[in-house]
Amino acid sequence: MAAGTKFGLSPEGRYGDVGTMEGYGQYCPIALGAEVFAERWTPIILRNLFVGCHRFGEILEGAPGLSRSVLVQRLRRLERDGVVERGRLGRAVEYHLTDCGMELIEVCMALGVWGARWREVPPEYLDPYLALWMLSRLIDPASLPRRRVVVRFDLTDRSRPDRYWLVLARSGNEVCAQPPGFDDDGVVTLDTAWLVRWYSGAASLAEAQRAGGMRVVAPPWLVRELAGWGRLSPFADVRPARDATRA
Structure with a gap:
């Protein structure tokens, strides 16, 4: 019997190679939320949308180090998950937070409070x-x-x-x-x-x-x-x- 497991079922045996999965493979709401929010650059993109960046270039300006290709991927994922909606203003494409996205901003702000209180800036x-x-x-x-x-x-x-x-x-x-x-x-x-x-x-x-x-x-x-x-x-x-x- 594997050490640390009551019924001899190791995490690997139950879930397979979770490293190859897109998400955590768990029903836990924290895991489900983290699949959307905790991806690298996503909190920064949400922050920029919240402060009024609605066009691709505006979002990119406020995220030094973020590549155009990664931003495209993240916006598509956020749109798919109902966090962001894409529309047009004339010929320009714009991105806006949905009600779902605005609720996620509360998570961003809570994370910011925690970071300001407990983290020092190198x-x-x-x-x-x-x-x-x-x-x-x-x-x-x-x-x-x-x-x-x-x-x-x-x-x-x-x-x-x-x-x-x-x-x-x-x-x-x-x-x-x-x-x-x-x-x-x-x-x-x-x-x-x-x-x-x-x-x-x-x-x-x-x-x-x-x-x-x-x-x-x-x-x-x-x-x-x-x-x-x-x-x-x-x-x-x-x-x-x-x-x-x-x-």
Whole structure:
């Protein structure tokens, strides 16, 4: 009788080679849900759809490292599972979350809270483009006092590209690695670690300035906007477990 099995039936004998199966081969709802959600890149794709990326290129922009072929596969799988629906706006193909997909976003958000509380970000994961890209998706351009706002971010710890422009406009927000052709409304100088700390809500603009981590040259109205942007992350209020331990 095989060790560790009451009736002599090993997992291999009962289920066969589960490594070759597409899913887990289990009725458990956690296993069934994980077959859809836990595939690599799927949570990132869902996150991007949730923050308003509806076209293929938009989803890809917010997922550095994701190949076009893998994105095609994941979108087809999500559409097949009823999580995403595909439609057309004129000639453009768009992807939107279904009711099923919106419910899965609750899983994404819970995972984000857990990650913010229990995981530390390795230095090599710090990506200034991704931080600014996510910020651009969270800022509502209709809330701005001007029709277009351009903020230049000068990064002190990066070789080229060491400068990005956050362009916010009613026609759509974007992050540029080349001059966008508009005058700068303000300039923020900082390193990548402080950029991520400010964007994620780990440090306020005032705290970053007092610590010498951020230098802002901008009119008062833009300074007020920058202070608010640092609180837009849905995980800004999550206290890391390591901070609670030190308290």
